[in-house]
Amino acid sequence: MSSIDSGTSGAPMRAALSTLSAFFDDQSAAEDAIRRLKDIGLADDQIRFMPGYEADSEVAHSDHNKFWDGLSGWLFPLEDRAAYAEGLRRGGFLVSVQVDDQSYESAHDILDDEGSIDMDERADLWRNDGWDGGHSALTSSKGELSPDTDRTTTQYAQDAALNRRDLEKSTPRVRSYRSP
DSSP states (O other): OOSEEEOTTSOEEEOOEEEEEEEESOHHHHHHHHHHHHHTTOOGGGEEEEEOGGGOTTSOTTOHHHHHHHTTTSOOOHHHHHHHHHHHHTTOEEEEEEEEHHHHHHHHHHHHHTTBOOHHHHHHHHHHTTOOTTHHHHHHHTTSBOTTOSOBHHHHHHHHTTSEEOTTTOOSSEEEEEOO
């Protein structure tokens, strides 16, 4: 897939890209989704996968910051980043794919069909169990340098604000983000 199209003047211009993300409780379901995304022609560099704590034996069950920092290059709004980090801490699996308008619907259907969960519903359950919505992770790292990056949380927040969740295209199981 090319991210460059030619405009009416013949000069190349960047095609609009969307990022679709889905969260899975089951690793095999996440891997099935990835396989199906590749089957429709999406390249490896368009697909991202992040396993939760069960896949990393060095991570303690209560280590929030590893997943918070691990998502630093995934430009999600801070609220979504906090929910994904909590889900990863609890052992889930995150799949994200960058698509153009032509592959959007197929990729969305795959992520929605392969066992992804409703993140809003899950986050509500976690809040009922005492999770603070990620506020402690944000507060503890606000303005401080992340150990694996030279960007501060404030800089990250500015960049992530460019990738807002598209509420019209997002569904309970698949979140859609539009890049500028």
